[in-house]
Amino acid sequence: MALGFLLSVLAGALVGMQNIFNSKVNERAGSWMTTALVLGLGFAASLTIGLFVEGSHLFHLSGMKIWYGFSGLIGVGVVVCLMQGIRRLGPTYAIAIALTSQLGFALLWDSLGLLGLEKEPFTPKQLIGVLVIAGGIVCFKWGESSRERSAAN
Known part of the structure; x- marks a missing residue:
C-alpha cells in the first residue's frame, strides 16, 4: 500500500x-x-x-481486445x-482541472461499468469528494483574482 x-x-x-x-516545447515548436x-x-x-x-514477452498481447491498443x-x-x-x-489550473475531470470520469465509468470495467457501487461520498476537489480549484482561482484586484488598487 x-x-x-x-x-x-x-x-x-x-x-x-x-x-x-x-x-x-510548444512555445517553440507548436502543438503537433x-x-x-x-x-x-x-x-x-x-x-x-x-x-x-x-x-520478446513484450509483444505477447493474447486476449487483449484490439481497440485497447488505440x-x-x-x-x-x-x-x-x-x-x-x-x-x-497556466499549469496549476489546467492540471488541477484535468485531474479533477479524470477523477470524475473515472467515478462515472466505474459506477456504470463502462469501457470494460467491473461495475462498482456509486456512493454520494465519492461524488462529494470530487465536488470538494472542484470547489478547491474554484477557491484557488478566486483567491488569485482577489490578489490581482488588490494589487491593481
Missing part, C-alpha cells in the same frame, strides 16, 4: 513536470510537433526499456488538450 501511494505521488509529480516541459516529439520519444523509450526488461491515439488528445489548457490557464 505504501509503495502504491508513493508511486502514485511520483506519477502526479511527473505528469505535472511533463506538462510544463510540453508547454515550453510537440505531440509528435513527446509521444515519439515516449514510444522509443518504452520500446527500448520494454525489450531490455521483458524481452489508447495512444487518446494520448494525442491528452497532450494537445493539456498544452492548450496550460497555455490559456
Whole structure:
C-alpha cells in the first residue's frame, strides 16, 4: 500500500513536470510537433526499456481486445488538450482541472461499468469528494483574482 501511494505521488509529480516541459516545447515548436516529439520519444523509450526488461514477452498481447491498443491515439488528445489548457490557464489550473475531470470520469465509468470495467457501487461520498476537489480549484482561482484586484488598487 505504501509503495502504491508513493508511486502514485511520483506519477502526479511527473505528469505535472511533463506538462510544463510540453508547454515550453510548444512555445517553440507548436502543438503537433510537440505531440509528435513527446509521444515519439515516449514510444522509443518504452520500446527500448520494454525489450531490455521483458524481452520478446513484450509483444505477447493474447486476449487483449484490439481497440485497447488505440489508447495512444487518446494520448494525442491528452497532450494537445493539456498544452492548450496550460497555455490559456497556466499549469496549476489546467492540471488541477484535468485531474479533477479524470477523477470524475473515472467515478462515472466505474459506477456504470463502462469501457470494460467491473461495475462498482456509486456512493454520494465519492461524488462529494470530487465536488470538494472542484470547489478547491474554484477557491484557488478566486483567491488569485482577489490578489490581482488588490494589487491593481
